[in-house]
Amino acid sequence: MNNQQDSILKVTGLNVQYGSFTAVKDVSFDVRKGEIFGLLGPNGAGKTSTLSSIEGLVKFNAGSVVVDGFDAREKPLYARAAMGVQLQSTSFQPELKVSEILQLYAGIYGVPLTKDKLEEILKEIKLEDAGSKKFGELSGGQQQRVSLVISTIHNPRLVLLDEPTTGLDPQSRRQLWERIEAIRERGHAVLLTTHSMEEAESVCDRIGIIDHGKVIIIDTPQALIEKYKDDPEVIAVSRRGKVTLEDVFIALTGRAVRA
Numbered sequence: 366m367n368n369q370q371d372s373i374l375k376v377t378g379l380n381v382q383y384g385s386f387t388a389v390k391d392v393s394f395d396v397r398k399g400e401i402f403g404l405l406g407p408n409g410a411g412k413t414s415t416l417s418s419i420e421g422l423v424k425f426n427a428g429s430v431v432v433d434g435f436d437a438r439e440k441p442l443y444a445r446a447a448m449g450v451q452l453q454s455t456s457f458q459p460e461l462k463v464s465e466i467l468q469l470y471a472g473i474y475g476v477p478l479t480k481d482k483l484e485e486i487l488k489e490i491k492l493e494d495a496g497s498k499k500f501g502e503l504s505g506g507q508q509q510r511v512s513l514v515i516s517t518i519h520n521p522r523l524v525l526l527d528e529p530t531t532g533l534d535p536q537s538r539r540q541l542w543e544r545i546e547a548i549r550e551r552g553h554a555v556l557l558t559t560h561s562m563e564e565a566e567s568v569c570d571r572i573g574i575i576d577h578g579k580v581i582i583i584d585t586p587q588a589l590i591e592k593y594k595d596d597p598e599v600i601a602v603s604r605r606g607k608v609t610l611e612d613v614f615i616a617l618t619g620r621a622v623r624a
């Protein structure tokens with residue numbers, strides 16, 4: 366099988382414009398079956414705009430998005446059915462019980478949710494005693510777990526996660542990584558954005574660094590470190606005597622904090 370056939374997501378020449386401002390410029394990458402792909406970039410680089418275009422929430426001006434073989438412009442419903450999107454915790458009604466939220470989204474996705482299945486899901490996310498709690502009463506990490514499980518409730522081929530571990534403690538973050546890795550084990554594909562280089566290095570199979578709306582480089586974290594470890598600019602920004610992905614990232618995108 367070639368990479369083309371293995372691609373669950375194929376983004377080609379994507380352009381996103383807000384008025385006269387071009388936020389995403391000719392972005393191309395693919396995410397393959399059984400792969401976790403991380404989109405990294407400084408604030409305002411165009412990560413969320415890229416993700417939102419794939420999700421169908423933001424219109425793109427040029428390029429194409431193909432999800433599981435379905436062109437997102439020609440077959441938007443099929444493309445959307447093939448993906449799961451992790452919603453921000455604020456998207457959920459805080460007064461609803463956790464079990465009600467799970468039932469609601471299972472209904473939206475047309476997934477039958479028996480009492481046993483509901484209990485199984487709650488157990489899987491270690492919230493077996495929290496089904497009757499209000500969503501707003503859960504901690505941030507618990508809410509993240511609910512929103513991640515909802516994004517995969519219809520067993521999508523592609524899961525899109527925008528900064529999934531922001532604000533989580535190390536335990537919850539590790540647990541979330543395990544969940545994301547379990548999605549990969551099932552042969553599905555994951556596209557995530559993150560500002561955590563540690564996360565990118567330990568979880569992502571490949572990463573794409575994006576800046577000012579353009580993809581600078583795509584490779585495995587290990588290959589990137591290997592490629593740049595002797596680069597004088599990377600060594601100059603290195604802080605611990607050992608070149609990390611963060612050093613490579615800063616050398617490639619610059620030290621300046623973005624407006």
Ligand SMILES: Nc1ncnc2c1ncn2[C@@H]1O[C@H](COP(=O)(O)OP(=O)(O)OP(=O)(O)O)[C@@H](O)[C@H]1O
Nearest residue numbers: 383384386388406407408409410411412413414415
């Ligand atoms: N709805 C919008 N209207 C106008 N400009 C926008 C809109 N959404 C995003 N932008 C601009 O597009 C650029 C890319 O934003 P985007 O949110 O995609 O970046 P990001 O890489 O996700 O950033 P962050 O890491 O800060 O979340 C930024 O300059 C931002 O100000």
